[in-house]
Amino acid sequence: MRIINLDEIKSVLPKVDLMKEIEAGFIAYSNGEVVVPPVGELQFDSPPGDVHIKYGYIKNDDVYVIKIASGFPQNVDRGLPNGNGMMLVFNQKTGKPIAILKDEAYLTDVRTAVAGAICAKYLAPKTVNNIGIVGTGLQAKMQLNYLSEIVDCKKVIVWGRSEASFLKYQSEMKKSAFEINTTTNINDVFNHCQLIVTCTSSEIPLLDRVNPGTHITAMGSDTLTKQEVDSSILSEADLVVADSKSQCDVRGEIHQALQSKDILMEDVLELGDIISGKEKGRTSDTQITIADLTGVAVQDIQIAKAVLKYLP
Amino acid sequence: MRIINLDEIKSVLPKVDLMKEIEAGFIAYSNGEVVVPPVGELQFDSPPGDVHIKYGYIKNDDVYVIKIASGFPQNVDRGLPNGNGMMLVFNQKTGKPIAILKDEAYLTDVRTAVAGAICAKYLAPKTVNNIGIVGTGLQAKMQLNYLSEIVDCKKVIVWGRSEASFLKYQSEMKKSAFEINTTTNINDVFNHCQLIVTCTSSEIPLLDRVNPGTHITAMGSDTLTKQEVDSSILSEADLVVADSKSQCDVRGEIHQALQSKDILMEDVLELGDIISGKEKGRTSDTQITIADLTGVAVQDIQIAKAVLKYLP
The missing domain is CATH 3.30.1780.10 (ornithine cyclodeaminase, domain 1)
Known part of the structure; x- marks a missing residue:
């Protein structure tokens, strides 16, 4: 061994x-x-x-x-x-x-960040003026690092709760190719970003609105109780994608939206089927898409x- | 580490x-x-x-x-x-x-054998003329080794399927203090043994009758489908003891007997409660007792x- x-x-x-x-x-x-x-x-x-x-x-x-x-x-x-x-x-x-x-x-951190990049590859709109990152922790940095290989956009708006977290984030990302702006107002993220990655362990939805032409990868919620995105966004989305339908049935954003009856499981696609081409991913730049990552073995x-x- | x-x-x-x-x-x-x-x-x-x-x-x-x-x-x-x-x-x-x-x-083998010895300590009758071992595999030997510290009886009847398995068993146990007799007829076990340990991975009940004054430790069945002891024996027993009621609800002998409605979970005691004295174990030498071990973390x-x- x-x-x-x-x-x-x-x-x-x-x-x-x-x-x-x-x-x-x-x-x-x-x-x-x-x-x-x-x-x-x-x-x-x-x-x-x-x-x-x-x-x-x-x-x-x-x-x-x-x-x-x-x-x-x-x-x-x-x-x-x-x-x-x-x-x-x-x-x-x-x-x-x-x-x-x-x-x-x-x-685990790496494969999670890679899954985020895969979601962006198949689901992000062609036009991304800003990448939105919700959270300032480890994944908030790693997701960006792996996105850099997939998305041309180098402008980032990072949402966080405190100046201290921004200072730490900026300092740790200063060697990256990204131009990083910070905000404590979540509206800045949904107003200016076409590719949003939520990376918190929140149990209260942080993102509650979405504009057409946006892709959201919700990767923070991986339990029964965590939720980063209001279920109305899943209801509004043109495509809701699960990394695993069976896992998302019992944990994460899709679980929450199923509970509140904002979506039905029959409307959810699975990421592997989009990668393989069995199912269509994004078909227009104006669609709203959301991918829910719970992390699959x-x-x-x-x-x-x-x-x-x-x-x- | x-x-x-x-x-x-x-x-x-x-x-x-x-x-x-x-x-x-x-x-x-x-x-x-x-x-x-x-x-x-x-x-x-x-x-x-x-x-x-x-x-x-x-x-x-x-x-x-x-x-x-x-x-x-x-x-x-x-x-x-x-x-x-x-x-x-x-x-x-x-x-x-x-x-x-x-x-x-x-x-895992050791802690399983120790659990068997614990069951014998609290549940076996005082009079044990023969120990019955059903099976000839690893646990069929280890259970006996750990029983030797608990039970005075040194006479053993081992049930198995083949002469080859007996030869192997006898040769591996020849240094033990036990006098080992072998049989392919399960009736020899239930007729002559007051302490019986079943140690197979059978999915078909091997033991289908029991005499008063017997304790059975069923330790082989630890899944949804395995079963070594006919559920009628659990129904007949004065005491049915689970290592874990929640695990025995979904695997092992108790699970089978619940499915066939031979017993009710409310009639099952938990081993820890007998060890602690919260519940009574065996109270007379004529009782039939059975312990179902599924192995608890x-x-x-x-x-x-x-x-x-x-x-x-």
């Missing part, structure tokens, strides 16, 4: 065509070729924290993968990273452990396998 | 009072002090195999534990062990990984913590 630490993982990632690997995973998933049981979950109160266990396998593949990713927000006050965890890779024919990727939740399977493949 | 291999684990176990640790776990569990989400499960067809992911934590403890244990029966034909897996221990306040116990499913939590505590 190989044990791979974070530095090794980071050194390998530039060799991997992550978009291709994750897209292939979504396609296999939507084709019914992937076994992904419901997400395992542990929640803690004091201090608050949660752990997601995502696991599964591609049928007739060599491996099965179990991913553990935790978030303990108060870690940050103690000088520790919020996220932690690892990915475990086992032989699908014998159960023998093959590798432990001690990624400290980094690969097939992303973890694909990124873990890719890291192993390219390791020296 | 510490990585502990099987040899280290085996060298530590003799220092641990496993009965005490696992009993404490069952008590905490039945007191509602343990968070144990539903078991995660992966099944494979070709070759057949299954993986159980059991995880959880004791409230206000230091750690949370995730246990992965797989069984691939055809491994044995390839000279590999059927079982594999590991236990992962994380900090409950930060999510930081503390240790990986590369136990190759050994700790708190056993994994307790054994993983105990190994870590006693490691040099």
Whole structure:
């Protein structure tokens, strides 16, 4: 059994065509070729924290993968990273452990950001004057980094709650190619941005209006209670896309909009079917589209396998 | 993060009072002090195999534990062990990984055998002329090894399907203190044994009759479909005991007997309540008692913590 630490993982990632690997995973998933049981979950109160266990396998593949990713927000006050965890890779024919990727939740962050870029690739309008980022945390930066390969627009409006968070964000992004403006008024985002990525752990909708010609990727809400986007936006949208219809039935924005009867599951498409061309993505620049990412184990399977493949 | 291999684990176990640790776990569990989400499960067809992911934590403890244990029966034909897996221990306040116990499913086997001994301690009649073991696999030996500390009787009747399996069993148990007789006729078990442990992965009931003054520990059936004991025996029993009522509701012997309406869940007791004295165990030597073990994450939590505590 190989044990791979974070530095090794980071050194390998530039060799991997992550978009291709994750897209292939979504396609296999939507084709019914992937076994992904419901997400395992542990929640803690004091201090608050949660752990997601995502696991599964591609049928007739060599491996099965179990991913553990935790978030303990108060870690940050103690000088520790919020996220932690690892990915475990086992032989699908014998159960023998093959590798432990001690990624400290980094690969979860990467595959989440890559999924955001995939959504933009298939769903964003051609004309993007500004990218809107809702939130100032880790994904608020990583999403932008992976979008830079997909979207020409280099102007960004970042929404956040405080000047301190903006200063930190600006300082950490100063080496990026983006021109970053900040706002505490969410209207600036929906008025000026045609590609919006919501990256918070909010349980109260932050975005409550949308203009024609906008794509929203809602990636923060991955539980029963989190919600970043008012359900009326899903009702208004021309296309509502789930990374996994079965997961979005029980968590995330689509779950909320189903509960409030703003949409029906039969109106929701699955990302893998749009990537494969089975279903149409955006067909005009004036449409409103929204993608709800809850994070599917097939992303973890694909990124873990890719890291192993390219390791020296 | 510490990585502990099987040899280290085996060298530590003799220092641990496993009965005490696992009993404490069952008590905490039945007191509602343990968070144990539903078991995660992966099944494979070709070759057949299954993986159980059991995880959880004791409230206000230091750690949370995730246990992965797989069984691939055809491994044995390839000279590999059927079982594999590991236990992962994380900090409950930060999510930081503390240790990986590369136990190759050994700790699962041990904590399962210890649970069998605990059932015998609280539920077996005083008079045991013969111990009955149904099955000839790994647990059929381990259960006996851990029973030797609890039960004076040294006479054993082992039921199996073939002479070859008996030869293997006898040869592997020849250093034990037990006098082992074998049979292919299940009636020999129920007619002569007052303490019976069923240790198979059967999906068809093997034991269909029971005499007064018998305790049965059914430990093989841990899924929706496995069943070793006819549900009429549960209906006839004076005491039906679950390791976890919530797990036994959806897997194992109790699940089967609930489905066939041979028993009601309100008539089932939980093992931790008997250990703690909240509920009475066996009160006379003529009672029929049955314990259904499906394997609860708190056993994994307790054994993983105990190994870590006693490691040099």
